[in-house]
Amino acid sequence: MFEIKIDDAKYWKSIINSIVALIDEGSLNITKEGISLKAMDPSGISMISFFMPNKAFSKYTIDKNASVGLNLDNLSKVLSSSRNGEQLVMKESSGRFDMEFTTQNSKRRYKLPIIDVGKEPEKEPKIDFESFVEVKSDSFKEILKDATLLSSYIGFKTDKSTFVVLAKGDAGELEEEHLDSADMIKKIDVSKATSATFNLEYLERIVGGCPLDSSITLHMKNDEPLKIDYKIGEASLIYYLAPYIEG
Secondary structure, three states, X not given: OXXXXXXXXXXXXXXXXXXXXXXXXXXXXXXXXXXXXXXXXXXXXXXXXXXXXXXXXXXXXXXXXXXXXXXXXXXXXHHOOOOOOOXXXXXXXXXXXXXXXXXXXXXXXXXXXXXXXXXXXXXXXXXXXXXXXXXXXXXXXHHHHHHHOOOOEEEEEEEOOEEEEEEEEOOEEEEEEEEOOOOOEEEEEEOOOEEEEEEHHHHHHHHOOOXXXXXXXXXXXXXXXXXXXEEEOOEEEEEXXXXXXXX
């Protein structure tokens, strides 16, 4: 049994929406340390690893570890009903996931079925990344938007203190070069030059939930998945996206 309370229901909504961008179902693993989730998207080209520590909640009571399988798409829809100033209490009751939205003068309850979602990935990929680039979220999202004008794929190149973005399609080509001192880049560390191309739609979905005033970190290595991580408040979200290789 567990009972977890968060003071801002809309904050929890923003986190779940970042997960639902890739997967429809998943298991929330509730331990004394916090809540986590690992899952592959149905296509198998991306993975998410999420963790939110217990200190992020105003109440966190747990008798024993629990794995709660949920239809996350339905959970997101319920959370869309969150209103300003509402708190959220989550607990397990009679095999269901109970959610209670409360204000000083009102309560609203939902019960969602707990489902079997199968086995989750055991661990994240172990990759010795060769490039590390931390970018401003708002600027990076604008770059992705620029790339969608021409292509369904986006390429990244790193070399010393330079980060290059490439997009190519029937309508034309895009190349943007950003230096370490540029406004968009907060930090860059390249031990070996890297170059890779990725599915643009998936990348947009992955970074969509990152707050505009935050930053996104990209970890790259040739012919290996791209690691993307960012935070929403206390919550940490890590994604892996397989590279696109032309057949």
